[in-house]
Ligand SMILES: Nc1ncnc2c1ncn2[C@@H]1O[C@H](COP(=O)(O)OP(=O)(O)OP(=O)(O)O)[C@@H](O)[C@H]1O
């Protein structure tokens with residue numbers, strides 16, 4: 001992990017603000033720093049501003065204010081320089097549907113100035129690497145979702161960029177294709193030393209892939225760090241105890257203090273039938289908790305102890321559960337044209 | 342400048358390749374003008390017996406009209422293609438690449454130019470096979486094609502502008518359906534000017550489709566009115582330049598508001 005090396009950063013955004021027409025504030029002061037060679041995840045629910053941030057960093061959109069540096073170049077003042085150094089994979093399949101996979105790659109290479117044998121070799125290499133050789137001569141219209149996604153990544157890599165931007169690289173893929181894409185992304189950063197900034201609204205994806213990540217909510221970063229750091233900041237595992245019967249006030253007090261007496265247990269809360277707490281070592285607390293509660297006359301249905309998840313992290317920083325935020329914005333901020341591109 | 346030319350070359354190549362690899366598409370596009378040619382050619386065969394057509398064969402009169410009408414009918418759909426490229430994200434992908442912005446627009450225009458020229462040639466050929474004669478010779482045919490290409494540029498660029506602005510297929514379909522027939526029938530595509538009611542003649546004078554027909558038809562005739570050919574072609578050229586400037590402006594605005 002590359003957490004200690006200090007800049008020059010591969011990507012650095014400072015206080016980006018972006019307002020769309022009709023006053024939609026997509027970014028409200030987003031800052032992030034990506035180290036060279038790492039996979040950096042931008043995690044957030046629908047409408048959080050991930051695509052908007054990527055659009056600015058890839059020179060497509062201009063922020064109202066803020067600064068953006070990519071691969072050492074000022075993305076706002078010298079977009080032309082940045083464009084040669086980055087690869088972009090958008091949220092959807094942007095390949096020409098009536099051209100073949102190979103033709104799409106060849107055109108992409110030509111537009112980056114590749115010619116002749118070098119171009120042919122690079123295209124063959126990418127087709128092979130993304131398992132598209134057999135389908136290379138087919139129109140991309142007939143490609144499966146997974147194949148289209150792979151072609152899209154290949155398109156972004158033709159010119160061997162320094163920084164690759166992946167906007168929701170696995171959205172809409174089946175679990176198998178998703179796992180394959182994860183392997184490929186990990187390999188790109190590992191073997192080729194590519195810096196990757198990816199956006200996702202899958203907690204699991206961010207957890208598995210990202211060396212470091214930033215949680216985005218309502219247009220700004222609410223927390224950043226390695227997945228372990230972020231979870232570690234929650235201080236301990238989550239212990240959840242499901243009760244058989246609701247407790248009256250005195251019984252509730254007894255139960256809470258019974259649990260709180262155990263070593264290393266904090267933040268005991270009771271919500272209906274659910275008694276929750278944090279513990280330094282969740283698993284070690286379980287037997288003691290059961291014994292204490294039984295002794296206090298509280299009957300217990302289930303006990304679970306779990307390491308904190310990114311969902312817990314999200315809850316802590318954004319003040320709501322991730323799934324809720326995702327569902328919320330699904331129903332309220334989706335524009336008819338799909339808004340985000 | 343060289344980057345512009347090189348990028349234009351590759352981007353145009355992409356579009357033309359799409360046409361060449363889908364010959365069905367090109368053939369289907371030609372069915373319509375062929376039907377006009379033979380349907381209207383037979384239906385109105387005897388109208389040339391009336392004064393004002395300046396030719397003994399209605400087919401001779403009709404071919405330039407169909408060439409020009411085809412240029413309009415095909416190019417007015419260009420905006421749908423642009424819209425699809427925007428929706429798919431293809432346009433945005435190009436915009437994140439070191440590609441000349443003007444080349445992206447040029448590719449539209451050059452594709453239109455090549456496509457319209459090819460289709461016009463086919464219509465002229467088919468007309469010839471059906472018995473039309475072109476006293477104006479090769480020079481006349483070239484001038485007719487030029488008029489068709491310019492008209493195609495005007496409506497292709499306007500259609501692209503609408504596509505970028507409204508981002509709705511329905512709007513383009515609506516506008517085109519609304520425009521095609523009035524533009525055609527308020528012109529001398531099918532009917533001689535002298536046979537049109539006065540108010541129609543008045544409107545036709547401002548109809549770019551009519552400018553193109555007049556220029557092409559006169560150039561193809563035995564005794565071209567070069568003043569007419571030059572002025573109508575000049576007006577079309579001016580309008581084409583205006584339309585391209587408008588669409589380029591709109592494209593710039595699009596880039597600012599991606
Ligand atoms: N072109 C646009 N015009 C107007 N509003 C927009 C546009 N693009 C995005 N928005 C709005 O800006 C906000 C942020 O959108 P953005 O696409 O950046 O979110 P996102 O995090 O990528 O979401 P998703 O997970 O759905 O892709 C949303 O409220 C969205 O509706």
Ligand SMILES: [Mg+2]
Pocket residue numbers: 050051052091167168340341
């Ligand atoms: Mg998005």
